[in-house]
Amino acid sequence: MTTDAAFGNGPLRILIAEDNHSDRMILHAILTRQGHEVVMATDGMEAVEAFHREAPQMVLLDAMMPRMDGLEAAREIKAAAGEQLVPIIFLTSLSDPESLASCLEVGGDDFLSKPYNRVILRAKINAFRRMRELHQSLQNERDRTHQRNEQMLHEQEMARRVFDNIAHRGCLGAENIRYEASPMSIFNGDVLFASPKPSGGVHLFVGDFTGHGLPAAIGAVPLAEIFYGMTAKGFAISDILREMNRKMQAILPTGVFCCAAMVDLNLKSGHAEVWNGGLPSGYLLRHDGSRDELRSRHLPLGILPADRFSAACERHAMEVGEHLLLCSDGVMESVNREGEMFGEDRILEVLAGGGTPSDVFERLRGAVRSFAEGVGSEDDITILDVAMAEESLLEAVEPEVLPDTGAGPLDWEMTYELRNETLARFNPVPLLLHICMDVPGLRLFSGELYTIITELFNNALEHGVLRLPSSLKDSPAGFSRYYSERERLLGEIRHGAVSIRLEHRPDPQRRGGRLLIRVEDSGDGFSGEALSQSLAHNGLSGRGLALVRQLCNNVRLCGKGNCIEAEFVWHAGRGESRSGVSEEGNSHE
Amino acid sequence: MSITTEQSDDGSTLTIHIQGRFDFSSHQAFRHSYEGADSSITRYVIDMSETTYLDSSALGMLLLLRDYAGGEKSDVRIVNCNGDVRRILTISNFEQLFQIDD
Numbered sequence: 001m002t003t004d005a006a007f008g009n010g011p012l013r014i015l016i017a018e019d020n021h022s023d024r025m026i027l028h029a030i031l032t033r034q035g036h037e038v039v040m041a042t043d044g045m046e047a048v049e050a051f052h053r054e055a056p057q058m059v060l061l062d063a064m065m066p067r068m069d070g071l072e073a074a075r076e077i078k079a080a081a082g083e084q085l086v087p088i089i090f091l092t093s094l095s096d097p098e099s100l101a102s103c104l105e106v107g108g109d110d111f112l113s114k115p116y117n118r119v120i121l122r123a124k125i126n127a128f129r130r131m132r133e134l135h136q137s138l139q140n141e142r143d144r145t146h147q148r149n150e151q152m153l154h155e156q157e158m159a160r161r162v163f164d165n166i167a168h169r170g171c172l173g174a175e176n177i178r179y180e181a182s183p184m185s186i187f188n189g190d191v192l193f194a195s196p197k198p199s200g201g202v203h204l205f206v207g208d209f210t211g212h213g214l215p216a217a218i219g220a221v222p223l224a225e226i227f228y229g230m231t232a233k234g235f236a237i238s239d240i241l242r243e244m245n246r247k248m249q250a251i252l253p254t255g256v257f258c259c260a261a262m263v264d265l266n267l268k269s270g271h272a273e274v275w276n277g278g279l280p281s282g283y284l285l286r287h288d289g290s291r292d293e294l295r296s297r298h299l300p301l302g303i304l305p306a307d308r309f310s311a312a313c314e315r316h317a318m319e320v321g322e323h324l325l326l327c328s329d330g331v332m333e334s335v336n337r338e339g340e341m342f343g344e345d346r347i348l349e350v351l352a353g354g355g356t357p358s359d360v361f362e363r364l365r366g367a368v369r370s371f372a373e374g375v376g377s378e379d380d381i382t383i384l385d386v387a388m389a390e391e392s393l394l395e396a397v398e399p400e401v402l403p404d405t406g407a408g409p410l411d412w413e414m415t416y417e418l419r420n421e422t423l424a425r426f427n428p429v430p431l432l433l434h435i436c437m438d439v440p441g442l443r444l445f446s447g448e449l450y451t452i453i454t455e456l457f458n459n460a461l462e463h464g465v466l467r468l469p470s471s472l473k474d475s476p477a478g479f480s481r482y483y484s485e486r487e488r489l490l491g492e493i494r495h496g497a498v499s500i501r502l503e504h505r506p507d508p509q510r511r512g513g514r515l516l517i518r519v520e521d522s523g524d525g526f527s528g529e530a531l532s533q534s535l536a537h538n539g540l541s542g543r544g545l546a547l548v549r550q551l552c553n554n555v556r557l558c559g560k561g562n563c564i565e566a567e568f569v570w571h572a573g574r575g576e577s578r579s580g581v582s583e584e585g586n587s588h589e
Numbered sequence: 590m591s592i593t594t595e596q597s598d599d600g601s602t603l604t605i606h607i608q609g610r611f612d613f614s615s616h617q618a619f620r621h622s623y624e625g626a627d628s629s630i631t632r633y634v635i636d637m638s639e640t641t642y643l644d645s646s647a648l649g650m651l652l653l654l655r656d657y658a659g660g661e662k663s664d665v666r667i668v669n670c671n672g673d674v675r676r677i678l679t680i681s682n683f684e685q686l687f688q689i690d691d
Contacts, residue, residue, distance in 0.1 A: 255653045279680070
């Protein structure tokens with residue numbers, strides 16, 4: 001910014017256009033004495049030429065001149081000046097309002113009446129000089145803003161590409177998934193992920209960060225890393241949610257969080273596990289036209305500390321062809337020209353509009369688009385639609401398995417023992433699973449292995465070390481007492497150990513292998529009878545070992561009953577790994 | 590949007606009234622409303638009777654107040670919510686963090 005002094009006193013180049021010689025000389029004398037540089041013209045034509053040639057900063061123009069009069073000259077000068085503010089002061093002896101008005105209409109800025117008064121002339125020149133300066137700084141500001149905006153858009157475009165590389169590598173393109181999300185939606189804080197699970201099925205995630213722009217976008221990168229990384233490693237939905245929450249809580253400032261919903265779509269069993277924290281209700285669209293509401297039951301990600309966070313999901317059975325619909329609050333909040341919001345009622349109207357479950361996505365998208373037409377809020381809208389499909393559908397989609405170089409360990413064993421207080425504080429399962437995943441090809445079975453190791457470890461911890469009787473779980477009240485007891489005992493744990501031994505042997509043709517999982521605890525052991533009893537059990541307990549028994553080829557009790565050994569035989573190319581399982585743990589249900 | 594405050598006679602409760610839309614534009618005013626208040630205050634009441642709309646950045650601001658008021662030990666009540674405001678608080682499950690009276 002130029003200071004007022006420099007600005008007020010510096011010389012200007014001023015064009016004088018005046019056909020009267022003596023007037024011209026008087027003006028010349030006054031302006032020169034005031035320190036300005038003067039350019040002279042004797043008629044309108046000369047004035048326009050001089051303007052082009054000398055680029056004066058201000059013009060004093062006689063209204064009536066030969067060849068081209070002042071009015072016409074003013075018009076041409078203003079046109080030539082373009083965005084520059086070149087003040088034109090008419091020199092006139094006219095006094096009728098209409099003539100004066102026409103001077104202003106053609107672009108004049110002021111008048112100076114003859115005879116000229118030097119004091120007034122100086123004041124006017126100074127006033128217009130200030131106006132020019134103001135105009136100039138506004139324009140500079142505008143240009144700078146424009147330039148910054150360009151730069152920001154460019155940076156956003158770059159950032160978006162980086163983000164796309166991280167976030168859109170999943171299976172959003174799968175046949176049973178449809179979505180609506182603007183390319184720049186990341187800067188509205190909306191994220192959308194989908195990834196096939198190594199064990200079959202899909203994980204899906206819709207998130208909506210508080211706020212807009214960079215602060216909203218920045219949390220999305222670690223979120224995507226966790227989602228894709230942990231899904232590929234075979235972690236369960238609840239582990240992924242817990243990790244996301246932990247990370248978001250650690251890195252985001254208070255007040256910034258992520259409303260989200262996550263779905264684990266199990267194509268094999270025809271179930272969807274749904275967790276909703278802060279997103280508007282999603283819907284399960286049934287064949288018979290009914291729908292289940294998937295309500296938000298949790299706080300958004302990034303608010304609660306890990307010990308208070310709940311990753312509990314709702315489980316819904318879904319038939320092939322039934323759909324699950326999720327959207328960010330941009331849908332409800334999109335406004336029309338009248339400023340009305342789309343609102344929950346309009347969503348329900350679309351849902352109730354008949355048609356098959358697969359029509360709803362297009363109808364909802366269409367309804368929101370036409371509602372918000374011309375308002376330009378469609379950038380804020382994220383809708384995800386996924387259909388329950390045959391398991392074979394996802395075979396076309398490659399699960400994101402890190403390339404198998406075949407160089408991983410095939411023939412190995414390890415023992416990992418957790419002792420004393422560590423038992424209460426550390427869950428060894430992801431670490432052990434991670435080790436198993438290094439076996440080339442075994443990654444496809446991460447879901448099964450996760451279940452097996454988790455169940456065996458929990459069994460050893462709860463029944464062996466903590467000595468919780470599983471009969472406690474036989475009534476619903478006992479069930480919750482069981483878990484509060486578990487918490488209490490874990491808190492008091494001082495002595496005890498659980499040892500996990502993993503042993504992998506490749507099969508001779510190298511087309512699979514055999515993983516032996518042996519979990520031993522420091523408890524007193526329980527009888528073989530107890531094992532078989534719990535497997536045939538019809539109550540709330542005993543599910544864990546029954547499950548292990550289903551997934552494994554061989555499960556046996558050893559030692560003094562404080563050790564269980566499970567054998568998992570697998571073949572490259574899924575599907576045939578578990579032949580010959582005879583006990584059907586839930587055949588009694 | 591305007592935010593006004595009022596302190597109880599015994600000086601322990603600060604009531605914050607939020608008129609109109611409660612969104613990011615209220616950020617400064619909302620913070621000033623409690624940061625500038627007496628240190629004797631132990632209890633906060635957010636009166637939403639005249640709040641027409643609440644967005645997610647407002648939820649963030651409520652969390653900031655909660656932190657300021659002592660986090661887990663804070664005593665922050667949200668009162669007189671209209672339907673739309675209540676809906677957003679419910680979707681976000683904020684009743685787990687705040688006492689919400691309709």
